[in-house]
Amino acid sequence: xxxxSGKHEGHARRTVxxxxxxxxxxxxxxxxxxGVLVLLTAFLAAAFPRxxxxxxxxxxxxxxxxxxxxxxxxxxxxxQPPLEIPEPxxxxxxxPERLAEAHxxxxxxxxxxxxxxxxxxxxxxxxxxxxxxxxxxxPRPEGAxxxxxxxxxxxxxxxxxxxxxxxxxxxxxxxxxxxELEAAVTAETAQTLGIRTGSVLHLGDPGETALSVRIxxxxxxxxxxxxxxxxxxxxxxxxxxxxxxxxxxxxxxNASLLIAPDAxxxxxxxxxxxxxxxxxxxxxxxxxxxxVPALTDRIASLEGGPGLLGIKxxxxxxxxxxxxxxxxxxxxxTMRDAITPVVAVAAFGIGTVAAVVVAMTGGLFxxxxxxxxxxxxxxxxxxxxxxxxxxxxxxxxxxxTAAAGLLLAVLVVDDARLLPAVIGTAAVAVMACAAxxxxxxxxxxxxxxxxxxxxxxxxxxxxxxxxxxxxxLVLAVGAVVALRRxxxxxxxxxxxxxxxxxVGLIAALVLVRLYxxxxxxxxxxxxxxxxxxxxxxxxxxxxxxxxxALPLLALxxxxxxxxxxxxxxxGVADARDRAALLAxxxxxxxxGPGDVLALPKGAERAVRDVPGVREVTAVQVEHxxxxxxxxxxxxxxxxxxxxxxxxxxxxxxxxxxxxLGAFPADALRTSPAAGDPSGEPVLHAVASxxxxxxxxxxxxRINSAAGPFTVKVTAVRSRTPAVxxxxxxxxxxxxxxxxxxxALLAxxxxxxxxxxRAAVHGMDDDLTVRLRDEARATFTDSPLQAxxxxxxxxxxxxxxxxxxxxxxxxxxQAAPERATLLARLxxxxxxxxxxxxxxxxxxxxxxxxxAVGGILVGWATIRLLAxxxxxxxxxxxAAPGSAPLDSASLRADPWSLALPAAAVVVLAGTVAAVxxxxxxxxxxxxxxxxxxTR
Numbered sequence: 001x002x003x004x005s006g007k008h009e010g011h012a013r014r015t016v017x018x019x020x021x022x023x024x025x026x027x028x029x030x031x032x033x034x035g036v037l038v039l040l041t042a043f044l045a046a047a048f049p050r051x052x053x054x055x056x057x058x059x060x061x062x063x064x065x066x067x068x069x070x071x072x073x074x075x076x077x078x079x080q081p082p083l084e085i086p087e088p089x090x091x092x093x094x095x096p097e098r099l100a101e102a103h104x105x106x107x108x109x110x111x112x113x114x115x116x117x118x119x120x121x122x123x124x125x126x127x128x129x130x131x132x133x134x135x136x137x138x139p140r141p142e143g144a145x146x147x148x149x150x151x152x153x154x155x156x157x158x159x160x161x162x163x164x165x166x167x168x169x170x171x172x173x174x175x176x177x178x179x180e181l182e183a184a185v186t187a188e189t190a191q192t193l194g195i196r197t198g199s200v201l202h203l204g205d206p207g208e209t210a211l212s213v214r215i216x217x218x219x220x221x222x223x224x225x226x227x228x229x230x231x232x233x234x235x236x237x238x239x240x241x242x243x244x245x246x247x248x249x250x251x252x253x254n255a256s257l258l259i260a261p262d263a264x265x266x267x268x269x270x271x272x273x274x275x276x277x278x279x280x281x282x283x284x285x286x287x288x289x290x291x292v293p294a295l296t297d298r299i300a301s302l303e304g305g306p307g308l309l310g311i312k313x314x315x316x317x318x319x320x321x322x323x324x325x326x327x328x329x330x331x332x333x334t335m336r337d338a339i340t341p342v343v344a345v346a347a348f349g350i351g352t353v354a355a356v357v358v359a360m361t362g363g364l365f366x367x368x369x370x371x372x373x374x375x376x377x378x379x380x381x382x383x384x385x386x387x388x389x390x391x392x393x394x395x396x397x398x399x400x401t402a403a404a405g406l407l408l409a410v411l412v413v414d415d416a417r418l419l420p421a422v423i424g425t426a427a428v429a430v431m432a433c434a435a436x437x438x439x440x441x442x443x444x445x446x447x448x449x450x451x452x453x454x455x456x457x458x459x460x461x462x463x464x465x466x467x468x469x470x471x472x473l474v475l476a477v478g479a480v481v482a483l484r485r486x487x488x489x490x491x492x493x494x495x496x497x498x499x500x501x502x503v504g505l506i507a508a509l510v511l512v513r514l515y516x517x518x519x520x521x522x523x524x525x526x527x528x529x530x531x532x533x534x535x536x537x538x539x540x541x542x543x544x545x546x547x548x549a550l551p552l553l554a555l556x557x558x559x560x561x562x563x564x565x566x567x568x569x570x571g572v573a574d575a576r577d578r579a580a581l582l583a584x585x586x587x588x589x590x591x592g593p594g595d596v597l598a599l600p601k602g603a604e605r606a607v608r609d610v611p612g613v614r615e616v617t618a619v620q621v622e623h624x625x626x627x628x629x630x631x632x633x634x635x636x637x638x639x640x641x642x643x644x645x646x647x648x649x650x651x652x653x654x655x656x657x658x659x660l661g662a663f664p665a666d667a668l669r670t671s672p673a674a675g676d677p678s679g680e681p682v683l684h685a686v687a688s689x690x691x692x693x694x695x696x697x698x699x700x701r702i703n704s705a706a707g708p709f710t711v712k713v714t715a716v717r718s719r720t721p722a723v724x725x726x727x728x729x730x731x732x733x734x735x736x737x738x739x740x741x742x743a744l745l746a747x748x749x750x751x752x753x754x755x756x757r758a759a760v761h762g763m764d765d766d767l768t769v770r771l772r773d774e775a776r777a778t779f780t781d782s783p784l785q786a787x788x789x790x791x792x793x794x795x796x797x798x799x800x801x802x803x804x805x806x807x808x809x810x811x812x813q814a815a816p817e818r819a820t821l822l823a824r825l826x827x828x829x830x831x832x833x834x835x836x837x838x839x840x841x842x843x844x845x846x847x848x849x850x851a852v853g854g855i856l857v858g859w860a861t862i863r864l865l866a867x868x869x870x871x872x873x874x875x876x877x878a879a880p881g882s883a884p885l886d887s888a889s890l891r892a893d894p895w896s897l898a899l900p901a902a903a904v905v906v907l908a909g910t911v912a913a914v915x916x917x918x919x920x921x922x923x924x925x926x927x928x929x930x931x932x933t934r
Contacts, residue, residue: 055787362435566896707737
């Protein structure tokens with residue numbers, strides 16, 4: 001107890017209200033708005049890395065699961081049992097018990113993160129060399145006998161449903177001397193080859209039957225696309241192959257016969273070279289993008305390292321593991337590394353704008369409480385004490401809301417790591433907590449006179465600011481040069497990805513330094529006018545706050561990011577449209593398998609009758625054309641060339657319509673007088689640049705499947721509609737000896753794909769129909785692409801929102817001063833209409849500066865960075881070289897440049913009009929209070 005006052009000291013201390021609680025009760029609206037801002041910013045900072053992780057993980061699983069099982073499956077195989085060992089031992093090595101034991105041993109040797117899908121994995125024996133079917137009733141498309149692979153695979157009963165008959169079995173012990181077996185075929189194989197239950201197939205060389213196979217059942221695969229049936233596509237459906245070296249091409253059927261697993265020893269009595277195999281289907285649901293390096297190392301070890309030695313010890317010393325999973329992983333890594341820098345541009349842009357807005361929020365709070373903090377300083381308050389109290393009151397709001405933003409991001413975006421999201425949230429929390437204390441401490445380091453001006457007229461850039469600006473300029477120039485030289489396809493670093501932000505930052509600093517000068521120059525002649533509104537607006541705009549760099553920086557970076565992002569999305573759309581056109585050559589394409597077989601008669605007329613088809617162009621395509629070589633190097637490495645034969649007039653019209661290497665029709669028409677010394681006509685040709693270079697000038701004799709002809713190159717084009725390959729030779733198809741169109745190219749609007757397929761499949765089921773719209777959809781099937789596009793779209797929207805918020809904060813910070821000025825001018829006779837004009841004209845120059853500057857900076861950024869940004873991996877799911885389009889460059893999109901800039905001007909004018917209307921409702925006495933220093 002205090003003896004003088006008679007009161008308890010503890011009670012006296014409790015009567016003082018805590019600082020934080022007092023401040024929150026005093027301004028609950030500001031605290032709530034600040035908390036919402038921190039919540040949204042923390043959510044974005046946490047959701048961005050999680051979204052990247054999520055689409056990268058989904059992209060990896062999609063690439064592995066969507067790839068053909070023949071590529072993703074891990075197959076261990078050994079040659080046929082050696083001939084030097086006893087025959088009973090050879091037969092025993094092919095029995096299912098031995099194979100099952102080895103299967104379990106190899107499965108246990110596969111290291112993490114590899115996991116095996118036991119339901120789709122299988123083992124067995126197959127003939128490495130197909131056996132010829134000698135029965136006359138078997139179909140022979142080009143007169144060649146079909147070939148059969150005899151397969152004894154485990155799990156046939158589990159993975160199939162018997163449609164007719166029964167599954168094959170064995171009666172007694174099967175040896176290499178057994179000549180009769182039972183087998184089953186799939187329903188698709190039976191339908192294609194005309195096989196029925198009870199049919200007997202004789203396999204071997206003509207005149208010598210090595211094996212007789214009786215078909216006991218026809219089965220339907222339960223999961224046709226699973227690895228069990230699709231690791232070797234011949235198990236499920238027959239394939240039409242072309243005999244190598246045949247001219248003209250000779251096609252034949254290749255199919256599989258499924259025998260009982262314990263009948264495998266009978267294959268030793270044939271020339272089919274039976275070999276054991278073990279196929280392991282990988283599980284992909286647990287894999288993440290972070291597993292790719294380890295997975296690549298494990299596969300390399302299994303293919304040719306310590307892992308393979310373990311497999312050899314468990315199976316056979318000649319065992320080999322083959323898979324294309326490493327190729328799938330390499331393609332995925334290449335695409336991810338190409339997309340990541342482009343996405344990082346959006347991350348840097350939105351991150352910079354968000355940081356500026358948070359800093360502006362702290363500046364707004366510091367400006368509104370300037371008098372309060374100056375009073376504390378005048379009464380002995382230390383900078384450390386004031387900063388600590390401000391830090392405490394912002395932390396009470398920022399930390400819980402940042403944690404809520406992190407929790408919301410975790411709930412919204414799953415399948416991602418937590419640590420990057422925590423780091424992003426922590427960065428937002430630190431910035432939000434420090435914005436107000438740092439700004440307040442910086443402003444109150446020295447005493448300030450009430451009413452002291454703080455504009456660009458009195459503010460003089462310090463040496464530190466000059467050095468910082470020059471440093472940023474050097475960084476921006478270095479980033480632009482690096483991006484133009486290295487590009488984004490090789491995994492550029494963060495400096496390169498920050499190039500658009502650095503360019504916007506330099507532009508903002510330059511504009512802040514320069515733009516008051518022309519405004520003040522314009523204010524001089526405006527002062528001679530009769531009205532005072534124009535002069536006052538120009539004078540006040542020319543003396544804007546020295547801190548005006550922040551809102552201008554936010555607007556420029558947001559507009560640059562929006563322009564860059566919109567241009568990226570527009571470039572991606574253009575690239576996909578172009579690639580789809582290159583893949584089909586027209587709005588629709590009808591062709592046989594591999595453009596090899598001639599189209600049936602009447603196909604062109606049937607296609608013309610389909611609704612939506614306007615024009616149809618028939619072309620004859622021959623791939624792998626051999627050109628005459630001029631030297632030994634061309635003989636050893638022949639150029640792969642596609643021959644196209646077409647009607648000159650129709651094909652020239654198609655090339656103009658598709659904008660793919662347009663040429664005059666006369667470039668293909670052969671003149672009656674043209675001919676070689678032997679009297680044979682010389683065909684005029686349109687060739688690709690490399691083909692034209694190899695052929696050179698003059699005439700050349702070429703042998704093709706369509707017949708020999710003499711050709712002369714009359715036009716050179718880089719693309720042509722009929723083929724997507726880069727090397728081609730187009731001639732007049734009517735001059736070819738064996739005239740047989742292999743593809744139809746249709747143009748039109750709204751072509752009915754269903755009707756088109758029905759029309760051509762009614763003539764030949766092997767014909768394929770491909771629409772341009774469907775081809776475009778195939779280039780967007782990767783979650784990597786879709787995820788990156790969604791992030792870009794979200795970044796553009798978030799950047800626009802932050803830009804709007806930055807503009808509002810800038811106008812709100814000057815709102816009290818403007819209201820007071822307007823009230824004072826009204827006491828001097830300023831009308832309400834003139835007041836509205838004054839506020840509008842005062843806000844207009846800064847808005848126009850931001851809009852015009854944003855357009856110029858965005859356009860300049862795209863022009864500067866376009867040579868280094870290749871969008872082909874973001875646009876196309878296929879890898880360069882396998883996709884019709886090898887590159888896709890960035891281009892400026894007018895809408896992405898103009899719309900955000902126009903929105904800034906409209907928003908600034910709207911806010912100014914609302915502010916003038918609100919100020920007009922309040923009386924001048926309310927604004928002009930005695931002792932107010934505003």
